[in-house]
Each structure stands twice: as structure tokens, then as C-alpha cells.
Amino acid sequence: MSMGLLQQAVLSGITNGFVYALIGIGLAVIFKGSRIINAMQGEFAVVGALITVFAMQAARMPYPLAIVAGVAVGALSGVLVDVLFVRPMTRRGASEESFLLLTIGLAFTMSAGALYFGGRDSHMLPGFGGQGVLEILQATLPVHAAWLMLAATAVVIGLRLFYTRTLLGLAMSAAASDPDGATSTGIDVGRMRMLTFVLGGGVGAIAGVLVTPLISMNYQMGIGLTLKGFAAAILGGLTNPLGALFGGLALGLLESLAVVGFPSGYRDVVALSLLVVIMIVMPNGLLGRAGRSGG
Amino acid sequence: MSTISKRTALATAVSALALAGMAHAQSKAEPYRIGALLSVTGGLAVAGQPEREGVLLAQKVINARGGINGKLLDIQLEDDGSNPDSAVSKANALLHTQKVIAIIGPSAIAQTVAIGGTTQSLKVPLLAFTGLGPPVERERTCVMHMTPSQELNARAMLSYARDKGYKKVGVLHDSGYGQVIWNSMKTLGGEYGIDFAQVEKYELSTNDATTQAAKVKAASPDAVLVLGTSPAPFRNIRQLKMTQPVIATHASSTYENVKAMGEGADNIIHAEFLVAEDPLPQQKEFVEAFQKEYGKLPKNFAAAGWDSVMVLAAALKDVGPTPTGDKLCAAVRRVHQGAMTRFDFTQPDMGGFTIGGYTYSKLSAGRYSRLDYKAGGAAK
Numbered sequence: 001m002s003m004g005l006l007q008q009a010v011l012s013g014i015t016n017g018f019v020y021a022l023i024g025i026g027l028a029v030i031f032k033g034s035r036i037i038n039a040m041q042g043e044f045a046v047v048g049a050l051i052t053v054f055a056m057q058a059a060r061m062p063y064p065l066a067i068v069a070g071v072a073v074g075a076l077s078g079v080l081v082d083v084l085f086v087r088p089m090t091r092r093g094a095s096e097e098s099f100l101l102l103t104i105g106l107a108f109t110m111s112a113g114a115l116y117f118g119g120r121d122s123h124m125l126p127g128f129g130g131q132g133v134l135e136i137l138q139a140t141l142p143v144h145a146a147w148l149m150l151a152a153t154a155v156v157i158g159l160r161l162f163y164t165r166t167l168l169g170l171a172m173s174a175a176a177s178d179p180d181g182a183t184s185t186g187i188d189v190g191r192m193r194m195l196t197f198v199l200g201g202g203v204g205a206i207a208g209v210l211v212t213p214l215i216s217m218n219y220q221m222g223i224g225l226t227l228k229g230f231a232a233a234i235l236g237g238l239t240n241p242l243g244a245l246f247g248g249l250a251l252g253l254l255e256s257l258a259v260v261g262f263p264s265g266y267r268d269v270v271a272l273s274l275l276v277v278i279m280i281v282m283p284n285g286l287l288g289r290a291g292r293s294g295g
Numbered sequence: 296m297s298t299i300s301k302r303t304a305l306a307t308a309v310s311a312l313a314l315a316g317m318a319h320a321q322s323k324a325e326p327y328r329i330g331a332l333l334s335v336t337g338g339l340a341v342a343g344q345p346e347r348e349g350v351l352l353a354q355k356v357i358n359a360r361g362g363i364n365g366k367l368l369d370i371q372l373e374d375d376g377s378n379p380d381s382a383v384s385k386a387n388a389l390l391h392t393q394k395v396i397a398i399i400g401p402s403a404i405a406q407t408v409a410i411g412g413t414t415q416s417l418k419v420p421l422l423a424f425t426g427l428g429p430p431v432e433r434e435r436t437c438v439m440h441m442t443p444s445q446e447l448n449a450r451a452m453l454s455y456a457r458d459k460g461y462k463k464v465g466v467l468h469d470s471g472y473g474q475v476i477w478n479s480m481k482t483l484g485g486e487y488g489i490d491f492a493q494v495e496k497y498e499l500s501t502n503d504a505t506t507q508a509a510k511v512k513a514a515s516p517d518a519v520l521v522l523g524t525s526p527a528p529f530r531n532i533r534q535l536k537m538t539q540p541v542i543a544t545h546a547s548s549t550y551e552n553v554k555a556m557g558e559g560a561d562n563i564i565h566a567e568f569l570v571a572e573d574p575l576p577q578q579k580e581f582v583e584a585f586q587k588e589y590g591k592l593p594k595n596f597a598a599a600g601w602d603s604v605m606v607l608a609a610a611l612k613d614v615g616p617t618p619t620g621d622k623l624c625a626a627v628r629r630v631h632q633g634a635m636t637r638f639d640f641t642q643p644d645m646g647g648f649t650i651g652g653y654t655y656s657k658l659s660a661g662r663y664s665r666l667d668y669k670a671g672g673a674a675k
Contacts, residue, residue, distance in 0.1 A: 005513045008535070012505040019502075120344065122526065122555035131558045133534055139509075142534050215502035216526065216555040224500060259506040265470070265496040 001260060004138030009256045011136065015145045017252025018152045019214070022207035023229025024236060024244030025155060026200050032163075032239040033176045033196025035096065036086065039103040041204050042225035043110035048074040048205025049217040050114060053123040063126060067209050074205020078197035081106065086197070087190065107223060114219035127213035144213045151210055152245065155203065159241045172196055231275065237285030246286045251275065326362070326369035327396060327611060327618075329604075330389035332410070333424075334402035337377025338471075338499070341524055341549060342596045343402040346424055347372065349581075349600025350399055352588050353608075363608050364616040370604070371395060375406055382406035383413075390417060396618055397422070397627075399603045404428045404475075411438045418620030420610075420627045422603040424596065427644040437624040439606070440646035441599045441638070448544050449480035451566035451653045452520055453487040454670035455542055461518040463492045465511035465539075467532075469523030471499040472546060476522045492516045497528060505531040512537050521563075523547060526555035533559040540564055545595045553661055563658040568635045569598045570656045570665040581634035595635060602633030606640075 023041055030038040052070030055061045061069065085102055094102075127144030134141045163169040175182040175192035183189055208217060211225075229244075231251050236243025251271065258270035278286070331350050334343035350370060358367045371393050375382035382401050389395045390413065397420040401407055407423040408431070414421040415435040426444030427433070443451075456464055468477045474496070484491050493514035495507035508531040511519055521528050521543045529552075532541060545567035553560045571592035574582045581601050585593040593601075610626035611618060618626075628640045630647070639647025655666040 002513055005509055008509040009506045012503065012509070015505075016503055120340065121551050124554065124557050133536060135536075140535055213557075216530075216557070218555075221502070224502070256506045259495075259510070263496075264507045264510070268498065 002138075005260060007137050008139040009260045010253065011139045011141050013253035013256030014149070014249060015141065015214070015252070016255065017232075017249035018145075018149050018245075019207075019211045019225075019248070020228040020232040020251050021245040021248025022148075022152050022155070022210060023204070023225050024232030024248050025152070025159070025241045026203040026207060027226075027229050027233040028236065028239055028241045028244045029159065029203055030196055030200035031233070032241075033172050033199070034086070034193050035176055036099045036103065037096075037230075038200060039100060039226055039230075040081075040107035040110055040222070041200070041229055042222035042227075043107050043114070044074045044077060044201045044204025045208030045211065045225055046114050046217060046219065046222040047077055047110065047208065049125065049208035049212040050118045050123065050219075051205075052125060052209050053212075053217075054118070056125075070209055071202050071205045074208070075198045075202035077110075078199070078201025078204075079194060081201070082194045082197040086193065090190075090193075107226065111219055111222055114222070118219055120218065122216040122218040123212065124216050125209065125212040142214065148210045148214065151206070155206065156241050156245050159203075168195070172199075235275065235278065235286055237287050240285075240287055243285055243287045250278070250286060326367040328369050328371060328393060329607065330386075330393060330395035330398040330400075331370050331372045332375055332382060332385055332389065332398055332400040332406070333372070334377040334406070335372075335374040337375075339377040339402045341551065342424065342546070343374075343377070343400075345549070345594060345596035346400070346402060346600035348585070348589060349593065349597035349602075350604055351600075352585055352597075353601045353604030355588070356584060357604065357608050363611045366616060368604070368608070370399070375401060377403065379403075379405040379409045383409050386410040386413060390414070390419060395419070396620075396623060397607055399600075399607070400424060407438065408432065411435045414438065418624055420607070420620075420624050422606060422627070424599050424603070426648070427646060432645075433643060436628070436645065437620075438645060439627060439638075439640050440644060440648075441603050441635070442595075443646065443648040444479075444644065445476045446479040446483075447648055447650065448566065449476050449483055450487075450650055451670055452542050452544065453480065453483055453489055454650060455564060455566060455655060455668065456489055456518055456520070457487045458668070458670075459518070459540075461516075461540075462488065463490045463515075463517050464542075465492055465514055465516035465519045466494040467497065467504060467507055467511060467519065467521050467523070467528045468494070469497055469499045469501075469525060472524055473522035476544065480520075480522070497523070497525075499523075499525070501525060501527055503531065504528040505534065508532050508535055508537070518542055521547065524552070526552045526559070529556045529563060530559035533561065538562075542566070548656070548658075548663075549594050549596075550592065553658065556661075560658055560661040564666070565656045565658065565663075566653050566670070567656055568595050568652070568654050569593065570654055570663050572663050573665040575654070577632055578634045598633070598635040602631070602635050602638070605633060606631045606638065 026041045048070040051073040052066045055066035055069040128147035129143035132143045171187045172192045175189040179189045232248035233244045235247030254271040254274050258267045333347050354368050354370050373385040399422050402424050404425040407425045415437050421438045424441050493511045497504035497507050518539050519541050524546050541563045548565040548567045571582045614622045614626045631638045636652040650670045655668045656663045
């Protein structure tokens with residue numbers, strides 16, 4: 001094994017880790033604010049990416065404006081999920097399992113919708129900074145991947161500041177942790193949950209826009225992204241966006257280094273076996289119990 | 296005759312005339328009912344969708360010309376969802392409920408093997424979009440193969456590599472389709488004088504194979520063989536700034552993949568059959584009709600779909616308006632110059648693919664061009 005190969009594996013693992021983390025961050029946001037495991041987080045990414053593509057191609061919008069459109073539609077999708085499904089189910093006293101089933105069903109529905117409106121083709125978006133690659137030591141990194149890492153880090157920092165330094169963020173956390181207590185202090189719990197889904201949908205759409213230049217996007221990619229993002233979020237403690245980032249990086253690096261150290265056919269076996277070991281040793285995730293409850 | 300008797304007689308005559316007219320109209324309009332069992336959804340839709348387009352186009356063209364023997368083609372489409380179990384139940388429905396006289400498809404070898412026994416025993420021709428598979432298929436002389444075997448695909452790629460002087464190659468293959476080709480290819484290295492310097496596998500549905508490609512790069516091959524249908528490894532090879540030519544199979548040669556490859560759609564050689572940008576004379580009719588109908592250029596799977604219907608049409612023309620299973624099976628086993636290639640269904644593999652039947656293309660900056668290369672010639 002050469003040093004160049006190891007360096008490349010690390011860079012690739014970090015890149016993929018950020019891809020998983022972006023989905024995991026959205027999952028963590030929604031779980032943090034609603035205690036709902038959102039199995040359709042990957043579909044928010046698909047929606048955000050495809051809307052951006054069509055805004056550029058069909059509506060001839062400039063790229064930045066198309067991204068805004070994609071993120072806005074992602075956020076709006078979150079609103080619709082809350083208003084049309086979550087709110088009525090909450091009123092009827094639905095259980096956590098029911099909400100999980102809901103989001104699984106919606107995941108398939110949104111995937112079908114993406115197929116109907118977007119077709120079967122895969123779509124690419126222009127990479128930030130173009131299609132070039134950076135040469136770092138003996139490895140290469142697409143320029144866009146560097147931007148993805150910066151953007152994902154900015155999202156995590158932004159969310160941390162939002163949840164810890166703003167009244168709205170604190171209110172959203174409180175509404176999820178203790179709805180009755182929050183209500184008694186005048187917090188509109190229903191509105192906070194809706195904003196959670198707005199934020200989760202928006203973060204999901206941002207993830208879609210950021211990953212599409214690297215992996216392309218089509219109607220059936222949402223579920224695969226959700227699974228990886230879910231692993232990242234669980235590793236990180238499920239309520240902590242920062243934890244999802246670390247979880248994603250851990251997963252990406254495990255996969256990549258498994259290919260280097262073992263025959264590539266065993267990649268998933270090795271990576272997921274190590275994940276199991278991590279969860280046994282650290283059942284509250286990489287950031288522990290404090291990270292699980294923090295913001 | 297009483298009034299009632301007159302009325303009865305008149306009513307009976309009118310009814311008889313009406314029934315006779317209906318029977319006549321029905322017998323005149325009775326089409327050839329053919330089943331098409333394709334993977335239009337699921338993981339194999341990348342093949343099933345264009346096959347469907349080719350099949351429907353051929354049906355339209357034939358019916359526009361008045362059909363065959365005065366009868367139109369009525370193709371009953373079913374989707375097996377890329378699932379062999381579903382293929383079995385859908386095939387049974389086509390055979391026993393729809394009473395089709397032939398079945399076009401399926402799109403994958405597992406499905407073909409699953410239903411081939413049934414169609415063979417009923418002497419219903421099956422024109423499968425798969426190459427010859429396990430040994431049992433050699434006994435199924437009513438199952439035709441519209442695409443080459445994976446061993447022949449492997450030989451087509453290795454022939455090009457050998458003739459271009461690539462002695463040391465790296466291989467990237469997926470865990471599904473690519474694994475099957477690799478299983479054939481790995482025993483052929485010595486015959487073609489090629490050393491497989493590094494072989495790496497990636498998951499069928501992967502979005503990234505960068506590390507696997509990096510391992511191949513580290514072996515400094517003369518060329519890279521990519522065995523799979525995903526665009527991911529092609530992107531990753533370019534992201535790693537690998538300059539070696541990439542040689543791939545026809546299965547990855549689709550315009551959808553080219554889009555998804557991005558800047559990776561460059562310096563790729565495909566061992567395929569149809570380069571619609573520069574079609575061979577026997578392919579022009581199909582390419583023009585396809586472009587007119589769908590507003591896009593076709594590739595290999597669509598050509599196979601078109602050819603399957605044309606083969607059946609030619610067989611039906613010979614057999615006549617009331618084909619029986621035995622006669623139709625025998626009539627399908629013929630030589631047929633198709634848009635995809637020259638088929639010879641009289642051969643033991645029920646397909647007659649030869650290495651000389653491949654057309655090689657080069658994908659440069661997202662555009663295909665036909666190469667002036669034929670496999671099977673002297674080493675260059």
C-alpha cells in the first residue's frame with residue numbers, strides 16, 4: 001500500500017463522509033425538533049437538486065437563484081409534510097412508530113413523484129469552482145468537494161449557533177424536549193415543529209444541491225442517501241448536527257480505508273462491522289450522552 | 296304466415312346477419328397477440344426502458360405497413376419490475392390468460408432462465424434480451440438470445456486491448472452484471488496475453504468508487520476495463536486524473552449514463568453495436584425512425600427491442616396467418632440482419648453473435664464516434 005493510495009483513500013473517505021453527514025444533519029435537525037425519524041430526508045435532497053436543475057434548464061435562472069429556488073421548495077416540502085400529515089397525526093395521538101411508517105411511505109411517494117415529474121435521467125449540476133481537481137500531496141480532490149466540505153461545516157456551525165444562541169432555536173429545542181413545559185411558557189409548539197420541518201427540508205435540499213455535482217442525482221437515489229445519512233446521524237447521537245458530521249466522517253473513512261486494507265468486495269462488511277463495534281462500545285454515539293442532548 | 300311468425304323470422308334473420316357480420320369483422324381484425332415481458336421499472340430499467348421503446352416502435356412501423364399476412368401485431372406489455380419471481384407470474388399470465396404466440400424479453404438472465412423452461416415446454420418462442428447463460432439453456436431451442444453472452448463481451452473488450460498493445464490492464468467491476476463478465480474474463484487473460492494488474496469491485500448501486508479506482512491507478516495499468524452499468528467509476532477515473540483509455544461494455548453505453556458521467560464521459564471505448572451518430576447502412580432505417588418517434592438517438596438496447604419484433608415478423612410471414620408453436624419456433628431460428636447485428640438463431644447458442652459483429656465507439660467529451668476497428672483481425 002503506497003502513501004499516495006492511503007492519502008487518496010482518506011480524501012475520498014472525507015468527501016463521502018461529508019455527503020453522508022449532510023443528510024444526517026437534516027435527520028438530526030428533524031429528530032431534534034420533533035422526535036420523528038425522517039425516512040424521507042434523502043427525498044428532500046432529491047427534490048432540492050431536481051428543482052435546481054429544472055430552474056436552470058427550463059426557467060433559465062442563474063445558478064445562485066436556481067439554488068435558492070431548490071432550497072425554498074425543499075423547505076416548502078417540509079411545511080407540507082408537517083401541515084398535511086404530521087399535525088393531523090399528532091392530534092390523533094400517533095406513536096413514534098406511526099410517524100416512522102409515515103415518512104417511509106412518503107419517501108416512496110416522493111420518489112414516484114420525482115420519477116413522474118423529473119423522468120428517469122440522472123442530472124448533474126455545475127460544480128462550485130468548476131470541474132477541476134486539486135492536487136493535495138499525492139492525491140486529488142475535486143474542487144467542488146472542497147466547497148462541499150466548507151459549506152457543510154458552515155451549515156453545522158450555523159445550526160449550532162442557531163440552537164444555542166437564538167431565541168427561536170432555543171424555543172424549537174424546548175418545544176421538542178418538553179412540549180407541555182414549552183406551552184406553559186408561551187411557546188407555540190405546533191409552530192416550532194413546523195419550523196423544524198422547514199429547517200429539515202431546507203437542509204436536505206442544500207445537501208442535494210451540494211452532492212449532485214459529485215454523484216449526479218436521479219429519482220431513486222433518495223432512499224440510499226437516507227440510509228447512509230441515518231447511519232451518520234445514529235453514530236453522532238441522532239439529535240446533534242455536529243454529531244452527524246462526525247458520524248458521517250467516521251462512516252466515510254471506514255468505508256474508504258476498508259477498501260485499502262481489504263479486498264474491495266468486503267468494503268461494506270468491514271465498514272458496517274466496525275460500526276457495530278463502535279455502537280456497542282459507544283451506544284450514545286461518538287459524542288456521548290452530552291453530545292446527544294446538546295445543540 | 297301469421298304476424299308473430301313473420302316477426303320471429305325477421306328477428307332471427309336480422310340476428311343471424313348481425314352475428315355473421317360480427318364474426319367476419321372479428322376474424323378480419325384478429326391480430327397476432329405477442330407478449331413483451333420487460334424490466335421497465337427497478338434496477339434493470341436502464342435496459343428495459345429502451346427495449347420497450349424499440350419494441351413499440353417496431354410494432355408501430357409494421358402495423359402502419361398493414362401488419363403481417365393481413366393481421367396486425369398486438370403486443371401485450373408486462374413489467375417484471377426487475378424481479379425473477381414477478382417475471383414467472385407475468386409470463387404465466389401472458390401464456391395462459393392472454394394466449395400469446397410468442398414472448399419478447401425478458402431483460403435479465405435470471406428472468407430468462409426462470410421462464411425459459413415454461414415457454415420451451417409450450418413451444419412458445421422466447422426472444423430474450425440476454426446472452427446464453429447456464430448449460431440448461433442450450434437445450435431450450437425455442438429461446439432466442441438477442442444480446443451476446445458475457446464471455447463474448449469479455450472477449451470483445453480483450454481483443455481491443457490486445458490489438459492496441461495494452462499488456463497490463465486494471466479492472467473495475469460491479470457486484471452484479473460486472474461480476475458475471477469478470478467471472479468469464481478472468482480465465483481469458485493468458486489467451487489474449489493480458490495481465491490483470493489490479494481488479495477491484497464496487498457495489499452495484501454505488502455513487503462512488505474512487506478508492507477502488509485509486510487502487511487500480513496505483514498499479515499503473517496501460518488501460519482500464521470497466522465492467523458495469525453505473526456512471527460512477529467513469530467519473531472517479533477522471534477525478535483521479537487517470538489518463539489511460541477506458542474500455543467498457545455496451546451495457547454502460549447509454550445517453551443517460553453519458554449525462555451522469557459529466558466530465559468523465561471522455562476517452563472511453565465501448566465494445567457495442569450501434570453508434571447512432573454514424574450508423575451502418577443496415578441501421579439507418581431504425582435510427583431515423585427512432586429519432587422521428589422519440590426525438591432522441593437510440594442505443595443498443597433499443598435496437599435489440601426493434602430487432603426482436605422484426606425477427607418475429609419475418610418468421611410470422613413465412614409461417615402464415617395461423618402459426619403453431621413448433622412451426623413458429625422453427626421459423627424464428629433463422630439468419631436475420633438486424634439493426635443491432637447479424638443474428639444467426641440456427642447456431643447452438645440461439646443467437647449467433649460473433650466477435651466480428653461488434654462495433655466499437657469512442658466517447659470523447661460526451662460524444663460518440665465510430666472507430667474503424669473490427670475485432671478478430673491481426674494484432675495492431
